[in-house]
Amino acid sequence: MAGAGGDPIELVNLSLDFSRPSSQQASREGERSSLLEIHIYLPDLTFLALMIDQHTQATEIMDMIIATLGLNPTEARHVLSLWLVSADLQLQLKPNHCPTQLFGKWPVYLRKYTSVSPKTAAIQKPLVHLKRNVYISREEDLKVKDNEILELLFTEARCNIMDGTYPCDRDLLIKLAGLLCAVQYGPFNEEQHTIEFYKSVHSIFPLSVQSNTKLLDEYCQAVEFAHKKFDSLGKQPTGDTLNDESRLMTAYQTYLSSSHVLPYYGCVFFDGYIESTNKSFLHSSWLAVQIGTNTDGIYIISTEKEEPLLGILYEELTWEYVEMCTCSSAECHHNTSSTTGAGKLQPRMSRKSKHLKGDKIAAMPSLLLQYPASPDEQSEGVKFQVLRVYTQSARLIDAFIDNCSETMKEKCLCSPIPTPEVAVFQSATVASKDCVDTPKFPVSVPQQSADSTHTRESLERSIKSLRKPNKLLCQSFTKDGKCVSI
Template sequence: MDMPSIDPQQKQHNWFRVTVGAVSWFHPDRGYCCSLKTVFILLQESLSGYCRSSEKRSCSVLFQNTFTFKTDQMEEGECGFPPEPSEPSQRGSISSSGLRAQDVLVYLVGDSAVHLCVEGVGCVSVQELGRSVREALHIPDSAQDAFAFWLCSPLLELQLKPKHQPYKLCRQWQDLLYRFTEASEEDISQDEPCLQYRRNVFYPKAKELQIEDEGVLRLLYDEAKGNILEGRYPCDPEHWLRLGVLTCALELGVGLDAPATAAAIRKKKLSSFLPAHVAGGGGGLLSALRGKSGRQAELEQNLLDEYLLINAGDSSTQDTTNFLRQYLSTCHSLPYYGCAFFSGEIDKPAQGILQRGGRKTVNVAISLDGVYVIDIKEKHVLLGLRFHELSWDHSYPEGEGDSHILWLEFDGEEAGTPVNKLLKIYSKQAELMSGLIEFCVEMGTAADGAAPGTDGELTLTQQPPGQPGPSGRARGGRRGKLRRQSSVVCSRVHTLSTISYVDDGKEIKRLKPKRAASFFTRQATVPSYSAVQVGESLEQG
């Protein structure tokens, strides 16, 4: 299972990355070879000329998608992400190297990679690559749906469908960047994706708990840990402390005494165990008074105390598989675990005498369960809605300078009066978010319809009309306080700039909800949604 690490120098000098869908060329003025370095098809030869080096940057614009767009410009056999007709194509000519057997690197989360030798790489599909990768990683058939292939770069992350051909999709990479990101032309011209094997967005969390293979659990753990440390998964102190000590047990082993454990934690640094914004300090007056070193010493002591408790526990529970399960199980308590993440902006509430607002950058996390709007800077949830609690729509720009908008409608209250609230999320990926919500709702509806009822209880699909379901509430009722209000996973609706109305949104001309009626006129049962009209069947990626 342990894969060789890729040395950065080896990446830049000992391997020549052949462009998929575009040939490399020598710039006569600048004196270096230009390459898009897409799927990282690698020829084992040293470069005698000059080659532009590239470094991986932190991902700023996120895009996950396994659904396709309805378009008249699509040709049979092409990938499902066509460029807009009005935009110039950025694709190059097809390289003949795609017709020969080539060495391909499929990256895992982290610095490891799987080496494959692929024939006819220009026509190979994700499904065919998947068989080779699962064989190399010894992934059992029972867990084959847990992972998917992604094309990842600093600007864009794309989950592929089984029938997608990475070679052909990479030919459209710059078209995708122009269409779905706000990146500059210079950044787009230098962006270079790699092929990565990661968790499937549509894999249910319940199935993860049934996985017994340690190698599969390790892959899931590595990805979850990365999202925790990077702050993509906001969590409360009790969560990140628990996850941090489990990482200590997994990476340092158990049985160390207190001095050895403290030395190991200092050597690896707190950022290897705790989220970066926690390990680095949150700033502010209190942090300045106490000092950064004092906070780090306190965090180290907390980790040490929790680690010693694990050491003192039952030895039968101190195996690696159990620690991996505990880590994933703790992550499952976070509602956005396993979500697809999108980038967007929301309006800030007007403040001051001049009523100035502005916009705030957010992540929009979408899973099989719901939608979560996360404050990137503050690392907490602004709005979390299950699908039965919301209606949504996507609107296109109406004029020059306008944005794509994802509208979220949900029940609210103002001065004790029930109202409908609308949140506007500005994003070039709004169409993708809307389509993903539609797909997840359809999957959930199908699962609910297939779920058998239990004796003596009513399932959601069996609930009598006019009565709230187990997770629902009567019209005008309040949501139960399942979590304390200070928790990072708790919604902060009062901090949002929303539109409130009580007359079915008649004055909101741009909003055309997909639902048949507003929240105040629909029955208090599980809502039904109109099906998305797509040109092909939806498949898990």
């Protein structure tokens, strides 16, 4: 790919490929005197100030962070990563990337991979964040032994829940709020921890709850019981009290394991649009969404209502990446597309041209997501559904999904007794392997055990519960590939 002025730019799997010329490498020591101060933001938005030069790589910065915070080097390099983050785009860096050399390219990445205006792209600047590595599985969070790293993971999860990035239902929010009270305000005290006390605390509920007086009253009444329940965190089975540090680490692990019930835990999110079923003279036919991807699947979340609309495990997913086109014809989009994924969509969608208010949205690159129909739909002859998601970040998401599907294929090949569904997934992935020209990143595959199998079953149930077909404008196909909805 080429950016402004023909400069070579390559973004693959959410990461930037930027190599330093050998001549610069040779003269690096001579330029060490020209040091720059860089701020590394932690999940709680505090930052570390480090001195680097323009050729300092991400792996060297990580070494500085490890030394400054006293982290376990092996765990830190595996679980954590450096990211470039701005208001409209976030990208995880590879070890050999030089952040200072990428800052100047940010407007190019914004224009290519987001929908912001050229004016916004020109002034928006990225910050360097230390965040969870998106390529590790959620099970690996709880294997962390380093207390400081565990606290960083806990803080990131808490912030994502508080700002609505991870939408939660009532019961989970109350459970997590009770745990936060136990962490921040100690064991439940009947005289101190009243409903009025919980109302005055601004760090245990998301803004969507805090801004709703009626909802806040209800939640604060319920959090009292949840606070009492977590008092047991400070007790050992023998009845002895844990020391403060052990109690805190237990609380962090409990918070993380509770957050893991959210299918979109650990996702990286991108802005996008889908066609809405709520079409009228007063309403737009487009619905702004967040597209989240992690090592388990892909998720569609309503931006306005912070409501999950769809979740698809990679085992169930077939997808197609569609290049950007300036015309509004869906058929034209398909004719210019490049196919990747667990299998080529057969048959391709065929939709009549129609006038769209959002011409700019319709011209964006897109992803066609194919997934099995619900049991009720299958009883009516519908085999699968296809949803089209429009996003400037389609190429990044496509590369990430492809990488994770390859990992799932390897995991399936290692399974002693593959199921029929797994066998289909394997063959479809192998068939499309040559369509991808991006390098593979190491995605961790957890070992199968009784606990992980149970976790997987819970995840599958949770993802299926996200699907809200009445809010998604999908195409329905029979097992013979016949489209039964337009």
